Amino acid sequence: MARERAAGVPGGPEAGPADPFHRRLAAFEGSAAAIGGRGKDPVNAPMIRHWCEAVGDANPAYTGPDAIAPPTMLQAWTMGGLSGHGDRTSAYDELLALLDGAGYTSVVATDCEQEYRRPLRPGDTVAFDAVIESVSPRKTTRLGTGHFVTTRMDVRVDGELAGTHRFRILKYAPAARPDGRARSAERPASGARPRASRPRPVVNRDNQGFWDGVRDRKLLIQRCTGCSGLRFPWLPGCHACGSPAWDTVEASGAATVFSYVVMHHPPFPAFDPPYAVALVELAEGVRMVSNITGVPYDKVRISLPVQLEFLTVDDGLVLPVFRGSEA
Template sequence: MVGREYGRVYAWDRVNAPMIRHWCEIMGIDNPLYTNPEFARQQGYADVVAPPGMLQVWGMGGLDQENFPEGSSTENNFEVLKVIEPHGYPAVVAVNSDLYFDRQIVAGERLYFTSRLDSVSEEKTTPLGTGFFVTVLMTYFSQQDAGDEEVGRQLFRVFKFKPAQRPQEKPAAKPAEAKAMKRPLPGVSDDTRFFWEGCEAGKLLIQRCTDCQTLRHPPAPVCIKCHSFDWDSIEASGKGQLYSFVVMHYPEVPPFDYPNPIGLIELDEGVRLIAGLVGADPATLEIGQRVQVEFHRFDDQQNLPQFRVVAA
């Protein structure tokens, strides 16, 4: 099946400014080339440009992944997975995606992609299990009156595998050496020493440029706005909101407790930092929840800022 080609899959919509704006907002990108038509025309484009990283977005089916516009191919470009599965390889996980861009894509263009099964590896054994790496190449085109033009490619790779067998029950007790393990100490440099010294004093210190008053975190030697080398610090209120979070489940690394919720905290002062979340049921965490800093001492050697969800 390697080398088999699959027909066109059309984009639901032309490349358009609203989708570009939403994508930029979510990704935190502020580039007038993507959102300001006048600026884009000054750079020689007919309209705003789509960020290159959006290439795959235009060809997605939506919430129903197989829901494509009329005229699109109904073939499954990963049909080889169904061939492999009956031989004892039930699981699949996406591994990586490589994108290649030929040129900028401008609002108003209509895209489609075709696919080719690029490769199926020999059987491989990984920590997840034993199986096959399957790679599909999607080639993206822009429909043009003078002839469709290739604009980019995407290599998408998945692992079709038989899960490795794991013990059903955890050991009754953790090894003594695991219990004795201490949290790793943070790396301290001339740029960050003030922050950790503040933690030892129970203060959440944020670096501030003394020339333009811009706050920045993580600490850095140069202002990200005016490029000044002069700075001091302010003590933050420790109040903020949960901008995003993850919950670590596996692998379990001593001496941390699991599940281990970790938050990206947006402080009321406007900067963000990463910290553990304490007293939180991972199932109840929601983006936007108010949080308050607490300092907790570990192993009698470090005082760390962690955050607790509080009432709005």
């Protein structure tokens, strides 16, 4: 059996014996977080090759007719992608909501542990279950005070345990800054939370033209002058023919929802969850990620027609968003 551990934020001493709130949290221990999950793809050579190239691992054990998958890829075979697996239970969400309600609204991943029982080989199909393994008593760290939540995923092939993945987060209330204020957004005496500043996009020489267009209320799409292919997001060269030459076309603004996700957690001061974030397909054929406005988050659907509009967030920020209609 092999084991790998990645360490993160250490926990401080316990704040005392278990209190009634911790007993409520501990009641979730042993609850299923996912049941009957199955990997969306079998273990396969292309994913192994991409992984090895990304991390620079040239071990010959990962190539050839007798190849095995790198053990550290264990979690990669269980990921559900944008559409998820449909095997997740409500217990984990209920636990996080209980912590949020008690003021432990910040979250950080602290560490993971993996145990390897048998190698995975191309062609293997993995199955998995996950459980809430433990919720710690209240602890104080450099970040703040909160509770460590550990989930354990058991990964199997043909009923045989192939490995175990433990993932630990800290749900915490941020510690005070040196000036005595909380590190998160402060509430004024009235109890109203001030609006945090919306995050700014990263603008560089490759996408400057796009943001210049947004400033002028135009959604510009790059067009390769070598093969006439459209591309988004903006790139310094054509991914189809390799030409560095390009011009732009202005999008009509008509689009449909190709895929979407409703953001519930984690809460962020500049946003009001729940809200919908969508991958929209423009009439011109390219896709982009944006917010959906004009309809409640639970009315957003795949293939919903939407129309481009420009949202003025503040004096320094304009964003392209897409408005839908319930009709």
